Every structure is written in C-alpha cells, then in structure tokens.
Amino acid sequence: MKIMTCPINGERPISEFYYWGAIKTPPNPDICSDEEWSDYVFNKNGAPGIKKEFWCHSPSNTWFVAERDTLTDTILKTYLYDGGAK
C-alpha cells in the first residue's frame, strides 16, 4: 500500500485518504459560454503526467493539495491549500 504524507499528520497509509480530483480553475460563470462551462465540468485530463489534486486525510478531515506524477506513480509533494495563490 502506498504511503501519503498529510501536511498535518505526516506519513499515513493511502487507505486513510480520500481523493477528490484534479484542481481546476473554473471559467468565469458569468461570461463563459455554455461549451466552456461544460468542458470545465465534464472533461478531465486523463493523460499521464504531473497532477495537482485535492486530497483529504479522512480521519482528521484535513484537506490539502497533492502533486503527483501519474506516469511514475509517485507523490511529489503535499501541502495545505494556500487559497489558490500559487
């Protein structure tokens, strides 16, 4: 079983974590076209590579950001959400 590092609780087995999905910036809903919005809502990039995702450490309900390389199946880094400033 893989190990994931929770920014608060440290290294834990990955079964303790909940995967949400890739972090995407939504288009401005007031001005974007229906097609742009549908693309944002439905189309996920499944190509292997580096992904930035929301994960949650379930027992402590800690949400954080994980960067993973799905090509090599490695977790590059994890950190608390910083308000999307990065």
Add this chain to the structure above:
Amino acid sequence: MRLPQQTSEIINREKPVAFTFEGKKYQGFEGDTITSALLANGVKILGRSFKYHRPRSVLSFANHDMNVIVDDVSGQYFIPNIRADVTKVIDGMKLKAVNTFGGVENDKASILGRFSKFLPVGFYYKAFHTKALFPMWEKMFRAMTGLGNVDFKTPKIKTAKDYGFCDCLVVGAGVAGLSAALAAAENGLDVVLVDENSQIGGSINYTDIPNELIERAKAASIRILSDCYAAGYYADNWVALVHKTHMTKMRAKTVIVASGAFEQPPVFRNNDLPNIMLAGAFLRLLKLYSVKIIENAVFLVANDYGYETAKTALANGINIKAIVDLRNGDEVSGLEEFVAKNIPVYTASCIYEAVAGKDKQVERVKIHEFNDGIAGTLKAEIACDGVVMATGFAPALNLLYQANTKMRFDDALSQFIPDVLLNSVFACGKLNGNYSYETRVRDGEFAGISAANFVKNSKIKLPKALAETQKPNHPWPIIEHEHGKNFVDFDEDLQLKDFKNAVQEGFDNIELLKRYTTNGMGPSQGKHSNMNGLRILARLTGKPAQEVGTTTARPFYHPVPMKHLGGRGFSPNRVTPLHSRHGALDAVFMLAGNWQRPEYYARDGISRQNAINAEVMAVHDNVGIIDVGTLGKLEVIGPDAAEFLERVYISKYKGLKIGNCRYGVACDETGVVVDDGIIARLSDNHFYFTTTTSGAANIYRELSRLNMIWGLDCGIVNHTGSFGAINLAGPNSKAVLAKFTDLNLDDFPFLGYREALVAGVKCRIIRAGFVGELGYEIHASALEIHKIWDEFITAGATPFGVEAQRVLRLQKGHIIIGQDTDGLSTPYNAALDWALKMDKPFFVGKRSLEIIAKKPKSQVLAGFALPKDYEGAPPQECHLIIENGDIVGRITSITKSPKLGQIIGLCHIKPELAAIGSEIKIRFSNGSFVAANIVNTPFYDPENLNQKGVAK
C-alpha cells in the same frame, strides 16, 4: 545412502524421525527434508510428472521441485501440496505423492507418455474447440489435471499478522545479501535480513567459501529472519514476509534485493530421469544432508561452477565417468586435476540423450558433438548412475519486476540485469551478473552503502566495482532430438517441439507462447523454464532476447498458505447511541450506508409485512418514534454562515427567521442533486442543519473543502456522532411531548425550531414532517438521548423502523436522495425545482442548471398507483416502464400503503408520458406486464393538514 557424519551437515543424528511414504515406513533425522530423507533411504522415484506421469525425483532441491509434491494424510485433516524438497520431515508424517493413479511406483497414467503425440501443444484449446464435446472433455480433464486434493474438513485457521518497519530490508542472505546487510548496518541502518532457508549464508554452507560473513552478520545488530521469504513487493517498499507461522507486513525505507539466481536445467532427451539433477541439488544433498545418491557420475557443464562441483564430488569419493562441456575447448581451462585422474573431458559436446535402466533411473548417457548449438555425431556412450548439470543460471528477478525495475538483457552474460530501479530499491550479487565471491561481496557493499546514503541523505564513498570474469550462463543449452522428451518445463511436461509447434501455429509472442504452451504456468512459475523458453523463442523468431522480453513475474514468489492471507473482515459500520434500545425491542437491523438501523421491530407471531404495517398505522393513528440519529448533524457558525449555506444549497437562507427551518437541496457542479436536509437558524450567525444518512460523512467532508476554497468567515462543526436524534410523529405526538417539556407547543409552528428541556435533557427540536404526520425531530446529546427514548416508549409511543418510514414518506411523495434520484437527476427532473432560486448570484451547480434549464427534460419524477383491486405480486424497484417496446422509465420506489390500501410508487419517466391519469406499463423481471396510472403526489393528505397539525 547416508555418508558418515560431516561438519557441514544440518541434520541431527541423535534424533531419528519415523514417517511413511506411499504406505512404506522410513526413517530420517531431525533436520532432513522429506526429499533428503527419502533419498537417504534409497527411494528412487519421489513423484510423477504432471502430464505424462513420468517418474521424477530431485531436480533443484531449492523449492522448485514441482514433481515431488506430497500430501500429508497423518492428521485430522490432510495437508495438501507440500513441497518435499524444502519441507522438513516430521515424526509421524504419512506422505502420499500427488497426481498418481495407483501410487508413485507404478502409476497407471504413465501410459499417457506413449500417447504424447495425441496430446499436442495447446491441447486444451484444441479439445474445447468443438462445443458438443465440451462435457466429455471437462469430465476427463477434471479427473486428470491438478495436483493434490483439497480436504474440505480443513478448519478455517487464522494466523496473526505482524507489522514490521525497518530502514533497510535485505532479501536473500547469500554472499551478496550478507555483505549488503553488513555494509548497511555498519553505516547506521536498522537492517532486516530475510532468507527462505533455515540457515543464512546460501552457498557458503555447502561450498568452500569462507564463512566469515555469516559470523559477522550474526554478531552485528541485524535482525535476521530465516525460514522466511519475501512473497511480494508492493508500492512504497511494502514487502510481504511469509514465515512458517505468520506473515509480516514489512514497510522498509529501502529494499536491497539479493535473491541470487536459479540454476537452469539444460534441455536434452530424457533430462528428467531420476538422478539427473542440478549441481546445487547435488551439493546440498551431499554437504548439508550427507546424502550420496550417485556413485558414478557424468557432469554436464558450461561454467566454472560445474568444475568446482566436480572437484567436490571427487573429494567425496564419487567416481566421475566423464565431464561433458558444452563450450569449445579454448573456452575451458583448469582441467589439470581431472586430466591427472584420467577423467575424460569432452568439450564442444553435449549429452544427446539419457537412457533409463530397469529401475527407471538414468543408466547411461549418449555424448554427441555440439557445435554452434547443434548436436553432431556420437562420441561416446557412458554408463553412469547420475548426471550433475551446471550450464547456467537465471537471476531471481521476481521482486524487482514487481518493483517496476526495467531490465536489460546482457548478451555477453546471457542474462537479464536490472537496469533502471526505483530510487529506494537496490540489487546486488548474481542479479547484477556477479558470480565470484569477491565481486559478490563488493557488489553487496555497494548496495548497502547506497541504501545508507539514501536513508540518511549522506554521501558515504562507494567502493569501486570489481569486474566479473566468470561467464556462467551458456547461451544455448538446448539439444534437439528427433524423438523429443527433451523437457523445457518440468512442471507442465513441455518439450522443445511444443514450443516449435506453438510458434508455427502463430503464437510467436512471449505472452501468447506462455499461455498457449502453459510454459511457466505450473507451480514453480517458470523459475527454471522461462529462460530457456525465451531462448527458444528468440532463436525461432530470429529476434534478440531483449526484444523478446519476459512475462510479468507477479506476486507471490512462492505460494502462500491461505491462513496467512485471510484476515478479519473489516467493514466498519456505525451505530447510533440508541442501538442497545433497538436490540432490546427485538429490532431487525439493516445497513443504511454505513449505519446499522432497525428495519422493523419483530413481534411475536406476526409476519415482517404485518409488523411493518402495524408500525405504519401506529404513526397514522396514534404516535410512533424512530431513531434518526443517523442523519448528518452539522452546524455552521460565523458572520458568513448564511452566505455559506446560500452557496451550498439551491434555496435562500439569508432571510430565514431565527427559530425557523427550511428545506435544503444540494447539487454538485454539474447540477445533479447530491443531498438534502433541513436547515434551522439559531441566531444571525448560527445555523444547525441535517444531511442524509448516507451523506453524513461525505457531505461534511465536501463542505469543509468548499469552505477552505471559499475562505468565508465561518466554521463547520460536525455533531453527527455527538448528537442523537428521535422523530416523534403521529396525531398524538404533541400530547406525548407535552408530558416531558415545558415548551409551549401551541406556539411551535410547522418548520419551527426550538430549544428546550425534554425529560430533563437539553434538546434542539425541529417540527418537520418527513413521515407526513404531526411530528417533532428531537436532537440531543448522544450521552443522554436514551432518557428521552425511554420516556416516549413508556408513554406509549410505538417504535418504527426504516421500512415503515419508507412507506410513510412515500405516501407523502417525499423523495430519498440516491433512491429516487440518480446520477442524472437535477432539481428540474427530480420535482425539486420549487426549491430552486436561480436569482441568487451563485450556488454550486447554478451555471450548469442554467444550461440544463434551456434543454427539454429527458425524464421527470412522477407518482403512480396500481388499481385498488390489483391482487398480484407487486412490481419491484428498478422494474422498467415500457412503451411500444422501448424503455421509457423505471420505478424508483414502490410500496403497498396500508393506509391507502393500494400499491403506490415513484418513477422516472419521459415527460410526455407523465400526464396525470395516463397509463404506464410496468414490466416484471419475467417479462409480464402490469398497468398503472400516473397520479398526483402526495398520495396521502395532499394539503399537508396532518403534518401541519391542523387536521380535525
């Protein structure tokens, strides 16, 4: 025969062990394996082969002798498929060879060997080609195939699981592994060293290699686990270590694989006869068990190891009749000792054929010329009683394959070498092509220090690599013979011609070849057949070995007993604080999400359905209580609390008055309904709200995420576990509640919220109407809620379960999210658009709903009813609605209402078919139909007079 006692042996001659094999009594010594004990007793045939039932004996003596598998029938239940070559014999064992028809000596099925022409490669595929013959073949194959028997009396045995942690796990305690473990430990790592054998040291124990490494390892602070094998490598250095008694789940910071190499059998006619064995088997039997079964040996060699073994044989008084070397004379050196003893050495030669004597054991060999991989003319025919083979190895790369290692085929060495490894995994020793003592020691040091540098992030200087001079692997130890029986895979009785035929039939890819021939699919999983299989395919297709590649070596390395794998079931479920109350009332429990909930309360002499109906009627006519502590119970507090709820739910909450409640529906970003609940306002900045039972955990989690992203000035508190909740419902609920509270119930309107003491317990009370009668949802501390429950029961309230609640809510047309909605249900087609406030600036799903609103609805949620006089079986949830042969909808909820005396339900249906009064046709699973009519909802009390408490 057993040699006199020698220092290298690992048997205890003071402790004899008595056992039987195939009904005959034998004696061995403590420390003997089953194979060594039998051979010491002069037993010649230890097992029968899988397909042709040929007599077989020891081959590898290294946990891969798949033709010497026995059942122990001595106990209460028998133990199947024991590997005799490595399993220690125990006093009292009653052993029986598997896969024989009438015993190992005279196996009647050995006649199959004569019919081998009619058992071509891919036989199963060919046999099952004609469907009509399927039953006949199946019956026959089931009788003929498979090893051992399953004893169905075997009890379920659980063994403990052990969780281990270390800096460095070294797999294999041979020369390289010991050296690596020492280097890692000396550089400060916490090292665990595992080896499948009962003693560490590998070949040190039976060759002339100095045993200094063993002594040093035992003295060092290394955790040594012998009789233990690494069965599989999993992500992030999680390695399953299987002991005799249990399994350790080892999590290592680094893994050093020093698993060595499997000796590979050369392929020639009758290479499977008893007493033809690999050099390692010969040496281990001789040195560790003092068992000598060959007097006059022929050696078939292609490396230094073969000659070293021959020297050991001579030192132990064995006559060597000939040494046959596959290599050309100019590649061979160091023959002085053999020349001096007049031992003929045939270079550029092969054993073309071994011939069996009357005892079915090898009696003589035919030596032919061998040039460029092709056998030539007969050189000599030599009598012998055993053949010792040493023509090459294949590295034990299994764990490394599992650790995503990229391999490279080294042509000069004729073996695969790990090329690109994970950065915390290291390989050393024979895996890297190092076969000499010095190169293995140095390679181990290199791996050990590399591991230390990885763990400690240090830069300790690595030793210089030593060049390996040995070339132990012959690239083509395969000799064709016109009459075949030159076995490549001993597990499955595969001959050279089977591979040729398979390739000819088009199975010329390694994965296809494996499955068609079943090469490497027997119990040893190709440990001594995959390499030769690859060589054959490479030669037949003219491709380099690198390009041919290998099949995937999956876990487990050796078979693992089920008892080590079986664990406790772990499906945690939640119970409410009132759980014991339900048990005392004979509740029948069901799972709702993770929650254990009373389905109904059993009553003596009453059927399930009647018990449920009685519960329903109690709520209609008097008063009932149901434990709703499974609801998610959340609180949001802060200046932005109302804003937060307006973003989460599709309705508005900023204008909600303190002391009031409002229904809430939550959507996801695609506009699909995901949850619902009731939201109560406690103060300007403080709301208390519920989620569905199934959403209790994940809605809280998702709301936490949204709150994090939005950064609003409010916080969410999860009370799901700390609060219990009871719904008190029925026309007499007000009277019952009034007994236990001072709250003014006359000033408590429908959808009001109050805080009060009930039965002395501080409560939050919501006047809700899920079940359609006057009702109060009472929330209180999980520690005290039982006091309220007990008082209500004493006051005459009837407890009702989930089934009665489903009937009651369905009568009201109240939907259950996830039952009456699915992954395509939006507020528009789930009849929730009345709650939708599209004039809000934002809520989750709004933008998608704007798009959906423009499109025609593909389905709507509608109520339907069957005629009152319908007496057939009721349709079920998920039965389809059919119109003109097409599916136009499905039932989401259905029940027979005892109050209405009619079957009612909700369905998803195309909007054009949902007009009130239209007839729908519901199809049963068996294809028959029943008609129903679309009707208005609620089915019961459409003006909601009862739940508002204004009905007369």
